[in-house]
Amino acid sequence: MTPPVDPAPRADTTGEDHALGDRRAAILEAVVTQYIGSAEPVGSSHVANAPGVQVSSATVRSEMVALERDGYLVQPHTSAGRIPTDKGYRFFVDHLTGPGVLGPVQRRQVAQFFDQVHGEIETVLERATGLLSELTTYAAVVVGPSHETATIRSVQLVGLSPQHALVVVVLSDGAVEKRTIDLESEAAGEHLGAAGAHLDAHLVGRTLKGPWAAPKTGSIPVDSLVVATLHALDSMGGEMESDQVFVGGPARLAESFEAVETVRSVLSILEQQLVVVTLLRDVLNRGLSVAIGTEHGYEPLSSCAVVVAPVTVDGQSIGAVGLLGPTRMDYPRTMAAVHVVGERLGERLAGGHDGGH
Amino acid sequence: MTPPVDPAPRADTTGEDHALGDRRAAILEAVVTQYIGSAEPVGSSHVANAPGVQVSSATVRSEMVALERDGYLVQPHTSAGRIPTDKGYRFFVDHLTGPGVLGPVQRRQVAQFFDQVHGEIETVLERATGLLSELTTYAAVVVGPSHETATIRSVQLVGLSPQHALVVVVLSDGAVEKRTIDLESEAAGEHLGAAGAHLDAHLVGRTLKGPWAAPKTGSIPVDSLVVATLHALDSMGGEMESDQVFVGGPARLAESFEAVETVRSVLSILEQQLVVVTLLRDVLNRGLSVAIGTEHGYEPLSSCAVVVAPVTVDGQSIGAVGLLGPTRMDYPRTMAAVHVVGERLGERLAGGHDGGH
DNA sequence: CTCTGGCACTCGGTAAACTTGAGTGCCAGG
DNA sequence: CCTGGCACTCAAGTTTACCGAGTGCCAGAG
Numbered sequence: 048m049t050p051p052v053d054p055a056p057r058a059d060t061t062g063e064d065h066a067l068g069d070r071r072a073a074i075l076e077a078v079v080t081q082y083i084g085s086a087e088p089v090g091s092s093h094v095a096n097a098p099g100v101q102v103s104s105a106t107v108r109s110e111m112v113a114l115e116r117d118g119y120l121v122q123p124h125t126s127a128g129r130i131p132t133d134k135g136y137r138f139f140v141d142h143l144t145g146p147g148v149l150g151p152v153q154r155r156q157v158a159q160f161f162d163q164v165h166g167e168i169e170t171v172l173e174r175a176t177g178l179l180s181e182l183t184t185y186a187a188v189v190v191g192p193s194h195e196t197a198t199i200r201s202v203q204l205v206g207l208s209p210q211h212a213l214v215v216v217v218l219s220d221g222a223v224e225k226r227t228i229d230l231e232s233e234a235a236g237e238h239l240g241a242a243g244a245h246l247d248a249h250l251v252g253r254t255l256k257g258p259w260a261a262p263k264t265g266s267i268p269v270d271s272l273v274v275a276t277l278h279a280l281d282s283m284g285g286e287m288e289s290d291q292v293f294v295g296g297p298a299r300l301a302e303s304f305e306a307v308e309t310v311r312s313v314l315s316i317l318e319q320q321l322v323v324v325t326l327l328r329d330v331l332n333r334g335l336s337v338a339i340g341t342e343h344g345y346e347p348l349s350s351c352a353v354v355v356a357p358v359t360v361d362g363q364s365i366g367a368v369g370l371l372g373p374t375r376m377d378y379p380r381t382m383a384a385v386h387v388v389g390e391r392l393g394e395r396l397a398g399g400h401d402g403g404h
Numbered sequence: 405m406t407p408p409v410d411p412a413p414r415a416d417t418t419g420e421d422h423a424l425g426d427r428r429a430a431i432l433e434a435v436v437t438q439y440i441g442s443a444e445p446v447g448s449s450h451v452a453n454a455p456g457v458q459v460s461s462a463t464v465r466s467e468m469v470a471l472e473r474d475g476y477l478v479q480p481h482t483s484a485g486r487i488p489t490d491k492g493y494r495f496f497v498d499h500l501t502g503p504g505v506l507g508p509v510q511r512r513q514v515a516q517f518f519d520q521v522h523g524e525i526e527t528v529l530e531r532a533t534g535l536l537s538e539l540t541t542y543a544a545v546v547v548g549p550s551h552e553t554a555t556i557r558s559v560q561l562v563g564l565s566p567q568h569a570l571v572v573v574v575l576s577d578g579a580v581e582k583r584t585i586d587l588e589s590e591a592a593g594e595h596l597g598a599a600g601a602h603l604d605a606h607l608v609g610r611t612l613k614g615p616w617a618a619p620k621t622g623s624i625p626v627d628s629l630v631v632a633t634l635h636a637l638d639s640m641g642g643e644m645e646s647d648q649v650f651v652g653g654p655a656r657l658a659e660s661f662e663a664v665e666t667v668r669s670v671l672s673i674l675e676q677q678l679v680v681v682t683l684l685r686d687v688l689n690r691g692l693s694v695a696i697g698t699e700h701g702y703e704p705l706s707s708c709a710v711v712v713a714p715v716t717v718d719g720q721s722i723g724a725v726g727l728l729g730p731t732r733m734d735y736p737r738t739m740a741a742v743h744v745v746g747e748r749l750g751e752r753l754a755g756g757h758d759g760g761h
Numbered sequence: 762c763t764c765t766g767g768c769a770c771t772c773g774g775t776a777a778a779c780t781t782g783a784g785t786g787c788c789a790g791g
Numbered sequence: 792c793c794t795g796g797c798a799c800t801c802a803a804g805t806t807t808a809c810c811g812a813g814t815g816c817c818a819g820a821g
Contacts, residue, residue: 090813103765108814126771126813166639167584201562205574213578217562221570223582227524282523297654298671301664310667314655447784460794465785483784483800 067119072143073099074110075119079131079139083375088128133340133374136352140337140378146386147379153182161391168192168221168396169291175368175392176295182384185372186300186317190327191291192365194222199250204243204276206236212272214279218255224287226279235268242272255284290366292320303373304350312347313371327367330355336382340374350374354381356389360397368392424476424495430456431467432476433500436488440732445485490697490731493709497694497735503743504736510539514741518748525549525578525753526648532725532749533652539741542729543657543674547681548648549722551579556607561600561633563593569629571636575612581644583636592625599629612641647723649677660730661707669704670728684724687712693739697731707731711738713746717754725749 067075077097081089091107094100100107111129114120119135122128131139149157160178164171172189179187197218205213207227212235214226230236245264259277264270294317304310316322326345330338330353338353352374358366368389370381424432434454438446448464451457457464468486471477476492479485488496506514517535521528529546536544554575562570564584569592571583587593602621616634621627651674661667673679683702687695687710695710709731715723725746727738 088813092813104813105765105767105815106763109764109816112815122814124772125815126811127773128813166643167582200564200570201560201572203558203560203572203574205558207557207576207578211578213557213574213580215558215560215572215574215580217560217570217572217582219564221564221568221582221584223570223572223580225524225574225578225580227578286523296675298668298675301658301668301671305664307658307662307664307667310664311655311658314658318653318655445784449784461784462786462794462796463792466787466793469786479785481801482786484802485784 067138067142068110070100070102071110071114072138073097074107075114075131075135075138076143078111078120078129079135079143082131083377086375088123088130090128093128131375133342136339136374136378137342140339140382144379147383149182149380149383149387153384156182157387157391161395164395171392171395172291172366173293173295175388176293178295179368179370179384179388180296180299182388183370183372183377183381184299185303185370185376185381186297186313187295188317188323188327188369188371189293189295190324190367190369191293192220193290194218194220194255194287196254197222198252198254202243202246202250202276202280204239204246204272206230206239209233209236212236212239214276216255216280216283218287222287224255224283226283228275228279231271231275232268235272238266238269238272241266242269242276245269246273246276250280255280255287257281257284289321290324292323294323300371303376309350313351316345316347317371326353327355327369330369331357331364331367336385337378352376352378354378354385356385358389358392358396360393365393365396424499425467427457427459428467428471429495429500430454431464432471432488432492432495435468435477435486436492436496436500439488440734443732445480445487447485450485488732490699493696493731493735494699497696497739501736504740506539506737506740506744510741513539514744514748518752521752528749528752529648529723530650530652532745533650535652536725536727536741536745537653537656539745540727540729540734540738541656542660542727542733542738543654543670544652545674545680545684545726545728546650546652547684547724547726548650549577550647551575551577551612551644553611554579555609555611559600559604559607559633559637561596561603561629563587563596566590566593569593569596571633573612573637573640575644579644581612581640583640585632585636588628588632589625592629595623595626595629598623599626599633602626603630603633607637612637612644614638614641646678647681649680651680657728660733666707670708673702673704674728680726683710684712684726687726688714688721688724693742694735709733709735711735711742713742715746715749715753717750722750722753 074094077094077100078089081093091104091111094107095102095104111120115122115129118132119138120129121132123130156178164174168191172191176187176189197220199216200219201217203215205215207213210230212228212230214228216224249260249262259280261273261277264273297314297317300313301310326343330343336355340352341349343353350373351371353369353371355367355369357364358368368385370385372381431451434451434457435446438450448461448468451464452459452461468477472479472486475489476495477486478489480487513535521531525548529548533544533546554577556573557576558574560572562572564570567587569585569587571585573581606617606619616637618630618634621630654671654674657670658667683700687700693712697709698706700710707730708728710726710728712724712726714721715725725742727742729738
């Protein structure tokens, strides 16, 4: 009815912050928003009354044709409403919405979590996945710090039985790794202390990467213990490379997707920790906080979006928190949740262990 | 065609090892077997030719009526084939089938696994879930040993930073637990060794259950460290009670069930480690190796069957391996797999760490 | 030149009517 | 007792028709 108040935006160039007419952007936003809510194709008439649009459905339709031509929308079939493409979602997150704000309930949930949680890093990270998946109703993934650069703080040999002893290594970042070794002679037990002390003296300060120096001590039984221990350390190096992954709320995936097949394939991706780590790392390395559909390159996850935030302590990235949901996820809320939790985790890991907020 | 070779079994009492006519049992067996294979209601004519039955479909039908009356079978609807009830499955596992035998391929898989696997208990158990879920195409659950009875073998204090130190406790069963403590004064670092040695001397041999004795050393800074450490030990006790749970192949659940809702609820059960542990323990305590449908009492798992085997070392049960699948799972194969893996795990944990088979 | 209302058209989804076939229960005869 | 035969049932598939949300296009108004 009323003529447009703003001067009609030019279709191609508007001088705005993005290469899409203002109105088109508004229409795209409305489609994305509504589709996220309803999971059903959005028709022109549902968009016509949206705030920021206010044109007739016919006009919306013609704009939609353009949006489809440019790859922001698709029609599942003729005579159906439109659905955002990955590109559409991408534009939405890049230009049309910020990280969003958490609702009061969720804010309280976060606060409560960080008040109550206690214990070792591993525990905190593990529980954090639960928090995240509850906040967002999607599956959460948290990657713990890598121990690659950590140095050895202590090496200790503890006898378990006449035949076995345990090598216990403490790293500078607080990680503890152990390995059982076989004792060749029963008498070796007496030399555990000496061998441990010897190794401790020589290895503290080094990283867990070999090759290992094995200075002689002069005592044959001690030396053989030392060799066995160095072997054990070798195998630790390999295992400490792959950082710890925690997955939370995989059950949510069953809610997020219709097709059982999709659920299955996504679940089995989550079982492969290595893939999860590289996925998150890749996304972060590309400076993104969101990877939509095929952007991350993992076929089976093409109907998923991943939202990631780094966990940084003193500017050092020591891990990442991520969320896995359908491409039509609630991006603002999810991004907000991931950012907040990532940040608070960083603070927590930097600060004390009881009350640091 | 041919009259029965055996004297016709009486319907109610046969003097056999089970309270079901031989023929009825055979029919039940055929129904269960075929239903497991096809997942579709089994009609009388499909059973008539089964080995061990060899009567006309009409006769099968009348027997089926009886089996249904007695609660071994149900019809999804009139004019459909029959499906076993939980009771039917129960009879099947109790009287009609043994643990079964693994196929050659799977046998090789198991052998290969135990040849290659190495490392700490936790790693072995974790990987075992993968093996089991691959062997059976169901979800696997392994519960590790509880540390309740383990005694302390070593207590050590390691400084991490001027403000933090790590309490590292080694238990007699090879478990290692750690806890970070805050250092009140910067100078405390110098006393870590003394406090550690003091605690080590007094605590070795005890279990992780408090209350803790805290003998004075005479040095105030050392004593305050000792107190802090005892606090840490306290919190360890709580965490070491709940034994470790490993879940493998949850993605298989998506294959096993049709309804997404079922998948979801089963998955979320698996997320609750405590529930899983008690479930397995309950079943074992009742002397069962299989719990079908509602037998275990967990509502959301009513469409599941659980197959369990204990892992024993020197006659002591130190854990359990379990499998979670649909009630119409392949019981013989599954039971075989679970038993074999449970047994081999026991041997492995009893014997050495490299070649003990 | 842009927006709008109008109009014909498309096509997925649902419902109703019909067909098919696997499966049952029952019964009379061997 | 078992069996073959027969009438009956009912889920699932197929066809047909219809509805309605949604589209593309166009001619006219601002």
